[in-house]
Amino acid sequence: MATIKDIADRIGIAVSTVSKGLNGASDISADMRQLVLDTAVEMGYASKKMKSKASRKVCILIENMDYENIDQFGYEIIMGFKRSAARRHWDVSVIPTDLNMQTSEKYDTYMLKNGFSGAFLLGFTLHDDWIRQLSKTTVPTVLLDNYIPMNNHVGYVGTDSMEGIALAVNHLVALGHTKIAFLNGSKNSMVSEERYQAFVQSMSENGLTPDEALVEYGYYVPDCAKYHVPAFLEHGATAILCASDLIASGVIAEVLRHGLRVPEDISVIGYDDLPLASNLTPPLTTIRQDRIDLGKSAFLLLDGLVHDVTVSKMLLRAKFIERASTAPPKPTC
Amino acid sequence: MATIKDIADRIGIAVSTVSKGLNGASDISADMRQLVLDTAVEMGYASKKMKSKASRKVCILIENMDYENIDQFGYEIIMGFKRSAARRHWDVSVIPTDLNMQTSEKYDTYMLKNGFSGAFLLGFTLHDDWIRQLSKTTVPTVLLDNYIPMNNHVGYVGTDSMEGIALAVNHLVALGHTKIAFLNGSKNSMVSEERYQAFVQSMSENGLTPDEALVEYGYYVPDCAKYHVPAFLEHGATAILCASDLIASGVIAEVLRHGLRVPEDISVIGYDDLPLASNLTPPLTTIRQDRIDLGKSAFLLLDGLVHDVTVSKMLLRAKFIERASTAPPKPTC
Numbered sequence: 001m002a003t004i005k006d007i008a009d010r011i012g013i014a015v016s017t018v019s020k021g022l023n024g025a026s027d028i029s030a031d032m033r034q035l036v037l038d039t040a041v042e043m044g045y046a047s048k049k050m051k052s053k054a055s056r057k058v059c060i061l062i063e064n065m066d067y068e069n070i071d072q073f074g075y076e077i078i079m080g081f082k083r084s085a086a087r088r089h090w091d092v093s094v095i096p097t098d099l100n101m102q103t104s105e106k107y108d109t110y111m112l113k114n115g116f117s118g119a120f121l122l123g124f125t126l127h128d129d130w131i132r133q134l135s136k137t138t139v140p141t142v143l144l145d146n147y148i149p150m151n152n153h154v155g156y157v158g159t160d161s162m163e164g165i166a167l168a169v170n171h172l173v174a175l176g177h178t179k180i181a182f183l184n185g186s187k188n189s190m191v192s193e194e195r196y197q198a199f200v201q202s203m204s205e206n207g208l209t210p211d212e213a214l215v216e217y218g219y220y221v222p223d224c225a226k227y228h229v230p231a232f233l234e235h236g237a238t239a240i241l242c243a244s245d246l247i248a249s250g251v252i253a254e255v256l257r258h259g260l261r262v263p264e265d266i267s268v269i270g271y272d273d274l275p276l277a278s279n280l281t282p283p284l285t286t287i288r289q290d291r292i293d294l295g296k297s298a299f300l301l302l303d304g305l306v307h308d309v310t311v312s313k314m315l316l317r318a319k320f321i322e323r324a325s326t327a328p329p330k331p332t333c
Numbered sequence: 334m335a336t337i338k339d340i341a342d343r344i345g346i347a348v349s350t351v352s353k354g355l356n357g358a359s360d361i362s363a364d365m366r367q368l369v370l371d372t373a374v375e376m377g378y379a380s381k382k383m384k385s386k387a388s389r390k391v392c393i394l395i396e397n398m399d400y401e402n403i404d405q406f407g408y409e410i411i412m413g414f415k416r417s418a419a420r421r422h423w424d425v426s427v428i429p430t431d432l433n434m435q436t437s438e439k440y441d442t443y444m445l446k447n448g449f450s451g452a453f454l455l456g457f458t459l460h461d462d463w464i465r466q467l468s469k470t471t472v473p474t475v476l477l478d479n480y481i482p483m484n485n486h487v488g489y490v491g492t493d494s495m496e497g498i499a500l501a502v503n504h505l506v507a508l509g510h511t512k513i514a515f516l517n518g519s520k521n522s523m524v525s526e527e528r529y530q531a532f533v534q535s536m537s538e539n540g541l542t543p544d545e546a547l548v549e550y551g552y553y554v555p556d557c558a559k560y561h562v563p564a565f566l567e568h569g570a571t572a573i574l575c576a577s578d579l580i581a582s583g584v585i586a587e588v589l590r591h592g593l594r595v596p597e598d599i600s601v602i603g604y605d606d607l608p609l610a611s612n613l614t615p616p617l618t619t620i621r622q623d624r625i626d627l628g629k630s631a632f633l634l635l636d637g638l639v640h641d642v643t644v645s646k647m648l649l650r651a652k653f654i655e656r657a658s659t660a661p662p663k664p665t666c
Binding site: 149150152296297313319 | 493496623626630633637642643644646647649650652
């Protein structure tokens with residue numbers, strides 16, 4: 001591992017200047033500081049410094065996910081993480097990111113500059129600059145719902161999509177549905193791809209072939225329902241499985257707009273079990289992701305990575321929550 | 334959840350007798366005690382009692398796995414588990430099991446009778462009676478290398494086979510090998526099935542199709558080499574990937590017996606990185622499973638399950654350890 005002297009030699013400056021750059025002293029230029037940090041990262045100094053700290057400062061970086069109130073997906077995840085972290089006296093900063101942050105600085109440099117020993121990343125996609133840099137990072141990093149192969153410093157926490165989707169499909173099939181539509185989340189996301197595979201597999205384990213016209217992507221936006229629900233209804237769907245409760249809320253509204261009833265005419269299932277799920281009319285049958293436990297698990301995983309326990313995946317069980325938005329399909333006359 | 338009175342009513346005996354049965358008092362018959370325990374398990378009393386305990390007593394149950402000295406696979410796993418458990422003041426009993434134990438008593442009854450709040454199971458296969466009972470157990474249970482679907486009380490810990498096998502195949506392909514044989518572990522085991530899938534996928538990602546004649550099952554016994562290595566050589570294998578270091582030790586001996594050299598004529602890769610791997614001649618290139626970390630992770634998972642954090646899977650990274658048993662294939666003349 002590189003020392004401060006190695007960094008000084010590489011750049012051709014004094015050790016004291018490197019030290020100032022690493023510690024954010026005000027009497028060197030911003031350009032010089034950036035050069036010191038980038039060189040330190042490149043030479044592998046960052047991870048060494050981060051791991052040697054007794055009291056840890058970590059961050060939760062958030063891109064494109066709502067988390068500020070209890071009705072939103074990220075809220076309890078962050079709460080679960082913070083609770084576990086507090087017990088170990090870790091200091092947690094919650095930092096919303098944007099494209100600009102990601103393009104102006106490399107991930108490892110950002111972490112070193114700010115003195116973070118590790119991070120939990122929420123809401124990023126595989127296309128984000130910082131995610132693409134993770135295949136080479138040496139910063140202990142935990143991702144929700146995304147997986148980076150072949151890097152021992154990065155772990156993935158999530159809910160078992162295979163079982164979650166199976167619970168929903170099995171429930172609908174047990175009620176007698178065969179024309180089941182699936183309104184998935186964002187395209188090009190690992191978790192959407194997994195859920196799609198899970199949907200195909202669960203249908204096939206129930207002796208059903210998914211109808212291509214009944215599978216679409218809704219990007220977690222309730223509004224997507226008005227584009228896809230009419231086509232689902234036209235193709236004879238009797239049940240609609242949604243990749244989030246938010247999508248399901250839009251789907252229920254759209255079904256009503258067509259003069260149909262939930263669940264008498266069309267059954268609807270959500271995903272996540274956000275607080276809104278039980279407040280919808282009818283209360284939503286859904287697949288619960290325990291978000292407090294996701295946060296706690298992310299902390300456990302990050303704690304492991306910081307201590308060189310190289311966990312790569314930690315999956316939680318999904319739970320089936322039956323409410324009133326599902327029923328047997330209407331008998332055809 | 335059932336109370337002691339519910340159990341007494343169901344059997345038609347006094348509450349005091351139920352109490353004696355649950356606590357192992359000597360003044361009731363063995364038959365009556367068994368009836369009390371079985372009824373308690375059946376009525377869901379067991380898990381309630383186990384979860385309410387302040388100081389925990391758990392067990393590591395071992396079937397068909399060597400663990401008594403440091404050269405053996407189970408040794409460090411148990412050590413890692415015990416270390417983490419000691420820090421939380423859990424009391425850990427290590428208990429070798431056998432078929433007789435499994436047929437004479439149900440798993441949940443055994444756990445209740447002995448006052449265990451949870452268990453870590455090593456070396457069991459999906460055919461074992463106790464494993465088959467796990468789909469309905471309410472006892473927090475962690476399995477090494479086996480997965481039970483749809484039960485929130487059971488979790489699975491293991492090393493990522495997909496990446497482990499990919500590391501081995503990528504290494505051999507980079508050296509120039511294309512005729513790669515795979516001597517897998519036990520048939521009908523989840524981990525062997527996963528590794529087989531991983532082998533097929535890694536080969537295909539490298540543009541290679543696995544030759545069916547070059548894939549066999551070795552049941553983790555060095556002796557298996559003499560049955561399979563001759564056929565591998567006949568079919569033109571230049572490298573043999575083994576599902577354990579033990580198998581690899583047998584394979585090296587068998588290759589030598591055919592008047593061939595390792596790695597000059599045949600490359601051999603092991604799996605696990607047991608202490609024996611570095612002591613073989615030549616020292617074995619292998620895929621490391623960090624067994625201390627497997628034990629620690631199993632503890633974390635069990636601790637989670639006891640506290641209703643329903644982790645279903647926890648996978649560790651596999652690590653590539655390059656030694657001297659692999660080399661480019663011999664040029665064909």
